[in-house]
Amino acid sequence: MPTQTDQASYENAIQRFTKLIMERPSFATPYNYRGIAYGNIGEIDRAIEDFNTAILRKDNYAEAYSNRGAAYRIKGDYDRAFEDCNAAIRLDPNLPEAYNNRGIAYKLKDEIDRAIEDYNTAIELDPSFAYAYYNRGIVYYEKQEFDRAIKDYTKAIELRPDLVHPYNNRGNVYNKKGEYERAIKDYEAAIQRKPDLAEPYYNRGMVFVRLQEWKKAKEDLTTAKDKQESIIIEQFRKEYESVADFEQKHEIKLPDDIAALLTSA
Numbered sequence: 001m002p003t004q005t006d007q008a009s010y011e012n013a014i015q016r017f018t019k020l021i022m023e024r025p026s027f028a029t030p031y032n033y034r035g036i037a038y039g040n041i042g043e044i045d046r047a048i049e050d051f052n053t054a055i056l057r058k059d060n061y062a063e064a065y066s067n068r069g070a071a072y073r074i075k076g077d078y079d080r081a082f083e084d085c086n087a088a089i090r091l092d093p094n095l096p097e098a099y100n101n102r103g104i105a106y107k108l109k110d111e112i113d114r115a116i117e118d119y120n121t122a123i124e125l126d127p128s129f130a131y132a133y134y135n136r137g138i139v140y141y142e143k144q145e146f147d148r149a150i151k152d153y154t155k156a157i158e159l160r161p162d163l164v165h166p167y168n169n170r171g172n173v174y175n176k177k178g179e180y181e182r183a184i185k186d187y188e189a190a191i192q193r194k195p196d197l198a199e200p201y202y203n204r205g206m207v208f209v210r211l212q213e214w215k216k217a218k219e220d221l222t223t224a225k226d227k228q229e230s231i232i233i234e235q236f237r238k239e240y241e242s243v244a245d246f247e248q249k250h251e252i253k254l255p256d257d258i259a260a261l262l263t264s265a
Helices: 006-024 027-041 045-058 060-075 078-091 096-108 112-125 130-142 146-159 165-176 179-194 198-208 214-227 231-239 243-250 257-265
Strands: none
Touching: 006 027, 027 060, 045 060, 045 165, 060 096, 060 198, 078 096, 096 112, 096 130, 096 243, 112 130, 112 231, 130 165, 146 165, 146 214, 165 179, 165 198, 179 198, 198 214, 198 231, 214 231, 214 257
16 A cells, blocks of 8 residues: 555656646557556556557557556456566567566466566566566565575665565565564664555564564554554464464463454454
């Protein structure tokens, strides 16, 4: 979900591109970029409408096909997503975004090796493409290839130190490896860059739980819940069946107030 600042920026972009469209309605480019802005604020159907129009205005517009493929992927329409990404690649085999978008679709379809191949190609075409490293890092993390995941997240951070999720995700890898100080440092970096995001507060709170720093844990978990009501239940249940399951796995007895935070709806 975009922050208020992000939302305002995207809405301003929509206004600018709408003005350009009014001035030059036959020009494809502003439809494509307005579609991107709509997608960034979650208005996926309007984004698709704009990508459709961009393609009508310019039928060999590879970037618009790639972007529409990403929009269909967000809607869960993977067949159309693959169709559009493949069309983009046919039109422009050197478009790294199309491989990255198709890689995400493959990952969501659990075709992990094909996803990695596409991320590799995107990076070969554009070694400065931070999102491709980030997305490949996600796959390596899920494959429990933690050193490779760290390497990719670190590269994404080097290329785009303003991005939030590579810090949060690298923190998760360090957490899995038991390198708690590094994990906390990365969660702090994510929070600094996007204070409205609940996930790094939850993740840091769970590190403090593991460290039995109960006051800090309660503060972070409470903040996470305030920012996103459902996050604790959603994230905790991904890894643990119950508080008892957590306590058994980590040989930690939770205080009642922490246990209540982790189980309350």
